[in-house]
Amino acid sequence: IHNERILFSILEEIKLTKKDEDKLNNFTEENFSNEISFTIDSPPKVKKRPRSSLGGKFMYNPSKKDEDDVRKIIASSLPDFIVLEKPIILECSFFLKTPVSFSKVNTLLAEDGQILPSGRPDVDNLLKLIQDAIIGIIIKDDNLIIKVVASKFYSVEPRTEVFIRY
Numbered sequence: 001i002h003n004e005r006i007l008f009s010i011l012e013e014i015k016l017t018k019k020d021e022d023k024l025n026n027f028t029e030e031n032f033s034n035e036i037s038f039t040i041d042s043p044p045k046v047k048k049r050p051r052s053s054l055g056g057k058f059m060y061n062p063s064k065k066d067e068d069d070v071r072k073i074i075a076s077s078l079p080d081f082i083v084l085e086k087p088i089i090l091e092c093s094f095f096l097k098t099p100v101s102f103s104k105v106n107t108l109l110a111e112d113g114q115i116l117p118s119g120r121p122d123v124d125n126l127l128k129l130i131q132d133a134i135i136g137i138i139i140k141d142d143n144l145i146i147k148v149v150a151s152k153f154y155s156v157e158p159r160t161e162v163f164i165r166y
Contacts, residue, residue: 032089032165036138038077040070043158044094046121047128070133078138084166085140089147091163094126095155102154110154117152126150130162138164 045066074081096117098110109115127150131142139145 032087035163035165036078036081037161037163038074040073040160040162041157042069043097044121044126044160045129046125047132066129067133070130071137074134074137081138083136083140084138084144086166087144087146088139089149089165090131090134090145091149091165092127092130092151093161093163094123094150094152095157095159095161096121096152097158098154098156107156111156113153115154117154123150123152126152126160130160134162134164 047066098107102110102115106115127148131145135142
């Protein structure tokens, strides 16, 4: 309701052309009609914090190999893809290995999404690795990500499923 009031007051103050009105009326998430997806068939990994060496003079990225591995998977899945310079919606589903301590019933419930992982790793750290890995191969810069949906699940087949709309 608050956003609608702000939008209405802004619209009262400016004069829109017919073309501008049409553009505003037609801009929704449905405009993101193109989509790509890929799956990383290995256990999800987190983005590790940058480290310093030699007394803080040099910084290095301990997740560089993991990012490069994801980039190779993307490149092989989407060989002719052109880097996007437009907004995207990023959806990631992280399927963590089902704990060996789970009973057969709990394993089935977890596979069905009825038991979800609520501990480590944090979903934002899982997501950050994917966000950084797609820079330069899917999108020009991570500021083009306008919406993110990220979920963690258990599975007997650990993997990461990535779905991008643009």
